[in-house]
Every structure is written in C-alpha cells, then in structure tokens.
Amino acid sequence: MRSLQTPATRAINNAENRRQPISADLGGISMNDKAGAVLSLTILGVWIAFTLLGIFSPQFPHAGDWAIWVTAIFALVHGARRYGWSGSIAFCVIALVIANIYENLSITTGFPFGFYTHGPSLGPRLFNVPLMIGPIYSGAGYLAWVLANMILGEPSGRDDRFWTIAMPIVAAFTVVGFDICIDPIGATIAHRWHYLHHGAYFGVPLSNYLGWYLTTWTFFQVFALYLVMAKTPVRPVGLGFWYEVSAYWAMLGLQFPLLLIVVPLVVVQDSAGWNWQSTDIIETSTIMCIYTMLAAAVTGALAVTRRQSLTR
Numbered sequence: 001m002r003s004l005q006t007p008a009t010r011a012i013n014n015a016e017n018r019r020q021p022i023s024a025d026l027g028g029i030s031m032n033d034k035a036g037a038v039l040s041l042t043i044l045g046v047w048i049a050f051t052l053l054g055i056f057s058p059q060f061p062h063a064g065d066w067a068i069w070v071t072a073i074f075a076l077v078h079g080a081r082r083y084g085w086s087g088s089i090a091f092c093v094i095a096l097v098i099a100n101i102y103e104n105l106s107i108t109t110g111f112p113f114g115f116y117t118h119g120p121s122l123g124p125r126l127f128n129v130p131l132m133i134g135p136i137y138s139g140a141g142y143l144a145w146v147l148a149n150m151i152l153g154e155p156s157g158r159d160d161r162f163w164t165i166a167m168p169i170v171a172a173f174t175v176v177g178f179d180i181c182i183d184p185i186g187a188t189i190a191h192r193w194h195y196l197h198h199g200a201y202f203g204v205p206l207s208n209y210l211g212w213y214l215t216t217w218t219f220f221q222v223f224a225l226y227l228v229m230a231k232t233p234v235r236p237v238g239l240g241f242w243y244e245v246s247a248y249w250a251m252l253g254l255q256f257p258l259l260l261i262v263v264p265l266v267v268v269q270d271s272a273g274w275n276w277q278s279t280d281i282i283e284t285s286t287i288m289c290i291y292t293m294l295a296a297a298v299t300g301a302l303a304v305t306r307r308q309s310l311t312r
Helices: 007-017 033-056 063-109 132-153 160-189 206-229 238-262 278-310
Strands: 023-026 029-032 116-118 193-195 267-269 276-277
Touching: 007 276, 033 063, 063 116, 063 132, 063 206, 063 238, 132 160, 132 206, 132 238, 132 278, 160 193, 160 206, 160 238, 160 278, 238 278, 267 278, 276 278
Parallel strands: none
Antiparallel strands: 023 029, 116 193, 267 276
C-alpha cells in the first residue's frame, strides 16, 4: 500500500499538528469535523433505531423503508462535508437519474437486469419504478464510493486518470456485495420484486447482478468525471469521517444476522414457483454479508488507518 502526500492529507496533518479542527462550509453553515461527526453519527443512530424497529417490531411494518430514506439523508449530509453541498447533491442526482433510467429500461426491454416487476409494497412510482428504489442506490452507492476511496487512497492530482477510472470499478464491486445480500430476501420472503426468468440464487438471475454492476458503475463513473470537469474542491477530513462510513456499512451488513433471530422457518416461493426455506435464505445472506460487506468495511478502515500512520 503506497503513501500519497496530497494537499488534502497535508492539510489534515497540519491541522492535527496545530490542534485546530478541520471545518467545512455547508451552504453558509460553518461546521468543524467534530460537529460533522456528531451529526453523521446521530443519523446513523436514527437508522439503527428504524432498522431495529423493522426487525423486532411487526407493528412498525414501514420502519425498514424509513431506514432507507435515512441512509440517503446520511449520504447527502456526509458527502457535503467533503464535496460541499453542490458536489453531494450532484452525486445523489446522478445516482437517482441513471438508476431510474436503467430500471425503467430493464422493466420494458429486459436490459440490463432482466425482465422483472416491483411488488406493490414499495409504494408510489416514478414511471415503472417505485420512488423507494432511488434512495437505495444513492445511499448505498455513496457508502460504497467512500469505501472505494478509503481502499484506493486519494488521487495524486486532479488529472489522476488511474484514480478516475479505478474508483468506479471498485465502488461498483463494493455496492453489488450489498445487493447480493438483499435481493434473495426481497425476491422470496418479502416479495418485493418478481423476475420473469428464474435464477439459481434463490430465484434471482445472474443478469440482475450484472445489471446492478453496470448501473452503479455508470453513475460512479459520471460522478468521477464530474469531479474532474467541475473542479469540485475536495475538502480535507479526519479519520473519523472515514470510520463513520465503515461503521455504517458494517451496520447495514449486521442486520442480516439479526434477521436469523426473528424470521421463522417457513417455506417460501420465488416468482417461478420454486420452494426455499426462509432460514436458508437469511443464513446465506448472512454469510455473504460477512465476506463482502464486512470485509469491505474492515479493509477500508485498515487502509486509511495505515495510510494515515505513514504520512505522520
């Protein structure tokens, strides 16, 4: 792992040496890194509360949906600390627009996810796609983008073409790890989406994951090019900024072991009529989350910690 002495890392080191907080201007609101951490961790706490309600309290059936919107809010606020409000909003808009285009395209043509439909429990729609789908992409996508940044490090300069190309590739692999965990549950136990062509992974076809990779890679690449062309200033941040994302991503993964506690053993069917045991699906998602999501969270945290120690 190499050490990159960029202006951002030098600013962090200088600020630490002077014992001064690093601050960011959020739309005219001055917020130092400590205040930003408090706000981000508060949002994470709200997400944990909604997620636990959704898992352990059947009387709150929509708590899990609220948690999705909270993750999107976290992405917007957390991203503003590094990219400013304009950059953070740009990421969310790019993700929402491109994801909606690809999802609508696939529903009507079968490309790139395959033919499928969304269940009525996902609520109101924009064209053929529920509004709930967009925040999944922007929220999880942002976390995966930051994790990729943690693993690859900072660019050597604004014209670092390797970084501009590598970041979307790594980020897309990271976020598909999340989809690998949630889609079998949504296709069987929750019946949130239905595939026309049966797949071997609890009814989910390979085309779904290839489509997820293409979709997320596309908006990651567009955002990477946006950062170059718009000359968006990337603000220096401390280690806490990165650890917050690792913690959030790890918490997203740890909800699957919790589901093992509450989901009863029942036989469920995928959209092709194949029978599966609910606990087998949840346990498989748990295994996958450990070696995809938790692996990414730990790797990212170790990478930034090691890189920071080399620059001191």
